[in-house]
Amino acid sequence: MWTGECDSMNDHDKKIKDIQSMAKRMRKKILxxxxxxxxxxxxxxxxxxxxxxxxTLYGAIMKLDEKNPEWKNRDRFILSKGHGVLGYYxxxxxxxxxxxxxxxxxxxxxxxxFGHPVMNRSKGIEFSNGSLGMxxxxxxxxxxxxxxxxxxxxxxxxxxxxxxxxxxxxxxAMAGPHYxxxxxxxxxxxxxxxxxxxxxxxxxVGNLVSKWKSFGWQVFEIDGxxxxxxxxxxxxxxxxxxxxxxxxxxxxxxxxSFAENNNAWHHAPLSSSQYEAALEELxx
Numbered sequence: 155m156w157t158g159e160c161d162s163m164n165d166h167d168k169k170i171k172d173i174q175s176m177a178k179r180m181r182k183k184i185l186x187x188x189x190x191x192x193x194x195x196x197x198x199x200x201x202x203x204x205x206x207x208x209x210t211l212y213g214a215i216m217k218l219d220e221k222n223p224e225w226k227n228r229d230r231f232i233l234s235k236g237h238g239v240l241g242y243y244x245x246x247x248x249x250x251x252x253x254x255x256x257x258x259x260x261x262x263x264x265x266x267x268f269g270h271p272v273m274n275r276s277k278g279i280e281f282s283n284g285s286l287g288m289x290x291x292x293x294x295x296x297x298x299x300x301x302x303x304x305x306x307x308x309x310x311x312x313x314x315x316x317x318x319x320x321x322x323x324x325x326x327a328m329a330g331p332h333y334x335x336x337x338x339x340x341x342x343x344x345x346x347x348x349x350x351x352x353x354x355x356x357x358x359v360g361n362l363v364s365k366w367k368s369f370g371w372q373v374f375e376i377d378g379x380x381x382x383x384x385x386x387x388x389x390x391x392x393x394x395x396x397x398x399x400x401x402x403x404x405x406x407x408x409x410x411s412f413a414e415n416n417n418a419w420h421h422a423p424l425s426s427s428q429y430e431a432a433l434e435e436l437x438x
Contacts, residue, residue, distance in 0.1 A: 172214070184202060195424075197421050201238050202406070205409070206380075210381060211231060227307055229307050230296055230309045235286065236283030236284055243260065266279075270282075287323050312341045315348075318362065330397035340397065344402060366399040372395070375403070377403055379405065406420075
């Protein structure tokens with residue numbers, strides 16, 4: 155069982171290295187899944203932008219039982235930007251909830267690993283998600299249920315920045331401080347892109363840090379690919395007094411130069427030649 159505690163500086167440094175190694179393995183698995191998906195393709199870019207965040211959560215922060223995905227006191231993770239499943243399923247595979255053989259079935263007939271998550275708690279998939287803007291409201295309810303049932307867990311909700319165009323996000327943003335949900339952490343994957351263009355072109359979300367502060371959240375802004383910064387921030391919010399929002403500045407397609415900040419990779423098939431080029435980058 156992992157509790158996210160750290161006993162010494164040496165232990166801290168080891169945790170960081172372990173998370174970085176996990177993130178690298180996850181990126182390799184994402185390449186394999188994207189190639190195997192073939193013409194069906196995948197949400198390649200948005201999955202890669204969250205890898206360092208999900209690796210940190212599942213590898214070092216969240217309270218989980220590796221032998222029992224449905225343990226009552228487990229921390230809950232909600233992927234509100236459901237198209238980011240490549241960065242979710244691979245994290246679940248790293249802790250043993252999803253097998254590597256099952257990863258090969260991604261987007262195939264008969265699979266339980268769809269292009270958006272479908273609830274399967276025996277595999278660590280907490281909730282279904284399709285339409286954007288739903289996850290934080292769901293997280294509010296789950297966090298409130300934990301409070302009322304006196305169950306000690308945290309709820310982590312990972313959202314997209316383009317998702318903040320949805321009005322339901324801001325209804326939930328009002329509710330978190332109102333109910334004093336100190337067991338709730340919202341993470342915003344701020345890669346500045348959405349399906350059809352940049353946020354500024356489609357619908358500017360403005361200054362997300364000041365917006366979330368104005369709703370009464372404790373807000374932290376981080377580099378969403380700097381593992382020590384991600385890890386230390388998550389540790390620092392374990393004993394918060396109210397809901398926390400972490401604005402993580404990320405790069406869509408992070409890790410592979412041909413996909414970085416390239417919105418063509420929002421949803422696209424990966425060719426064999428691109429796979430080989432990406433693999434070479436990953437191993438250098």
